[in-house]
Amino acid sequence: MARKAVAVRREEIVLAALDQVRARGIAGVRAADVAKALDISTALIFYHFGTLEALIIEAFRQAAERNLAVLRDELARPGTASERLRAVLVLYGPTKPVAGWHLWIEAGAAAMRDAELREVVQRLDLRWRDAVVSLITEGVAAGEFRCPDPHGAAWRLTALLDGLAVQVVAREGTVTAADCARWVEQATAHELGTAVDGTGECGWY
Numbered sequence: 001m002a003r004k005a006v007a008v009r010r011e012e013i014v015l016a017a018l019d020q021v022r023a024r025g026i027a028g029v030r031a032a033d034v035a036k037a038l039d040i041s042t043a044l045i046f047y048h049f050g051t052l053e054a055l056i057i058e059a060f061r062q063a064a065e066r067n068l069a070v071l072r073d074e075l076a077r078p079g080t081a082s083e084r085l086r087a088v089l090v091l092y093g094p095t096k097p098v099a100g101w102h103l104w105i106e107a108g109a110a111a112m113r114d115a116e117l118r119e120v121v122q123r124l125d126l127r128w129r130d131a132v133v134s135l136i137t138e139g140v141a142a143g144e145f146r147c148p149d150p151h152g153a154a155w156r157l158t159a160l161l162d163g164l165a166v167q168v169v170a171r172e173g174t175v176t177a178a179d180c181a182r183w184v185e186q187a188t189a190h191e192l193g194t195a196v197d198g199t200g201e202c203g204w205y
Contacts, residue, residue, distance in 0.1 A: 089188070
């Protein structure tokens with residue numbers, strides 16, 4: 001029972017820290033604010049996590065792992081490589097609910113000054129990109145795609161989505177969902193040797 005109580009308390013603290021990150025950004029998070037949200041002492045936060053930085057890293061890791069669990073579900077679905085790639089690119093992209101992208105952008109900025117957070121961000125980010133590489137490679141083997149460089153194609157497509165995410169999340173109104181759909185469709189057709197429909201849109205978003 002004691003172990004379960006510890007796990008529950010740690011989860012409560014992590015969720016409260018994520019709320020603070022969304023409201024204030026990583027740089028604005030204070031242990032006192034997390035503690036106040038839960039009506040606990042700051043000493044209890046440091047008891048469980050040691051430092052505020054360790055709490056923020058754990059909060060980001062857990063949030064990213066939840067996103068990656070959804071990615072695993074998509075990869076496991078039946079269907080062609082093309083169908084699953086489309087689903088994964090939609091999931092990766094910035095025009096679904098953007099709370100996850102707010103967190104990734106915040107973490108990416110903070111990681112420039114924190115080596116431990118940078119290692120976590122890079123490791124989790126690579127799992128997304130590796131999934132896209134794997135799907136493109138599978139599609140080439142099945143004759144669905146014509147792509148001599150699946151690794152390069154995957155990185156170029158995900159880099160495009162990264163840039164679009166910054167525009168959608170950080171510069172509201174500069175890029176629309178229709179823009180994202182059209183540009184990702186065009187880039188995917190170019191990278192994979194597939195056709196773009198007559199409207200230039202695919203309905204992925």
